[in-house]
Amino acid sequence: MQDSSLKTPYFMIDEVKLVENLEKAKQLKEISGVKLVLALKCFSTWGVFDIIKPYLDGTTSSGPYEVKLGYETFGGETHAYSVGYSEADIIEVADICDKLIFNSQSQLQAYRHLVEGKASIGLRLNPGVSCAGQDLADPARKFSRLGVHADKIEPQLMEQLEGVMFHMNCENKCVDSFIRLLDDISAKFGSYLDKMSWVSLGGGVFFTWPGYELERLGETLKAFSEKHSVQLYLEPGEAIITKTTDLVVTVVDIVENEKKTAIVDSATEAHRLDTLIYDEPATIQESSEYGEHEYVIGSCSCLAGDQFCVANFEEPLKIGQRLHVMDSAGYTMVKLNWFNGLKMPSIYCRRENGQVEKLNEFDYSDFKRSLSQWSVS
Template structure:
């Protein structure tokens, strides 16, 4: 949500992108240090990437060999993503180190590689993890890649450090990074994207209809799991709704569904203190992650407006979506 970048710039010195388009957005709207990592780069985009990025991180030795000279000629600091082989994330969809992962170079594949010109190593193995996992990541990196650290200028410990969570022990992370820097004298980067957006972005939905079935009554909402919150189906996970409970925990239980034609466009079963009716509003909490950036216009389902609720209790409408947005994505 680049409309909040002026606020975020007070806390972060730059951005890390995963594609040319994200890199261009960071350059245009954030305007500070600009890094990029991608599982693979396209030849027809790489010159533009090299002109925009300060750091380029390669996912494989082959990609480094293919593009490294171009990046270095542009004055870019080049790095490799490595895989520490730890599993601190329970769900494989979000676990960069699950068995057979395509993300990062394994220690055994690094031994025979020509690394002249590589200035940094990037290790990303977390997703919304607490401080013990952050420390475990740094420990594993030192254990498996210590031989390469003296020749580096920087190390990037990636994202997934949920340092804004109330229970995250920030001092533990700080102490571990200080120890690393004292031992190796290297620049250390973190990419706390999830921590920046933690507990933000409520999605407000309204009930359009309540359909009786042979099981639970289904409340049809003006949002869609498949179009607006695909991780509900992909992970899957259960989003929190303010004032709700699990099925049968409160007096009135409903299955919540979306408006698309997909039979499985179902968010889950929730219970409420009061009966739902057409027009009832539900507040889905902490929805900024992987919602706006992963939405689709499947079935032409209308997208929610995007706005900012300011600390002075005023609302700023940032973006409304129209039929033209749907039409122009099609051919």
């Protein structure tokens, strides 16, 4: 199957690039002894789990459906976490998860009896410090509902736990800042950590970023693990799939209003939502920093501010030309929606042997069924 025969928009996952990230994950595990569980909230495209499974130890979730998906399609350890469980949620996942992490002490008290004897019980703690670039994604932001702060801990409840989870990073590319966070955690929570059998340090540690001090990170994790005599976990998402996937789109029109806008058959609102939410412009593979021809890469949705980026090109863009929106795996396929009734991108994987494998495609029936369903008697 040739790329030129595929109808846009579509995601193309590159197995070679994915394995490059996974080899770094393997190296980190060997140095540190840390276990890695894939954060399904970032990437849940289970059609490529056969590539990822040999390298990681399992999955972690943010809701009951992710728990079930990890259990059914990935295996290994299945970690269950949610900001707010219902009793029905707990009953649904308790028998299929290895670790169940509560977000609050009130939920721990209410539902612990449903989990005991089935899964290892943990609690999320909030260190009050973090490394996050935007307030929206900062777990330590003011009035945060995420985890228990040190001054709110009820010591008798901590005796009922086997582990705790922290999540205080978002695309942290700096080992030094991570070390500072770990030092702060040890100072605030060390007496509790010493009594645990496992500690998850969450996700957001971007150890596959070019130039990242991987060995130093590994040594730091090993030292922390030995200091508190715990099995450490990280919950990578972006670190596993970064720079592995393009969203391929086609220019369907070019309009001009002081600036030229190339309208493509995709939308950030529907297909690459974080571009819009965090106001972080996408990168176009065909663009050139010093190109003379500037275009707004505009979405085909009706939302006025819905655009991918502003980019320069060596040659004028043409209607029918394809563009590759780079690094489009994380928080994209898990956030796809039917805004404007736009065609949802298909999902493909280019395997190491060069063959393109179709993982999924969507049509009008999927759109229609997502909104209502009825039967004719």
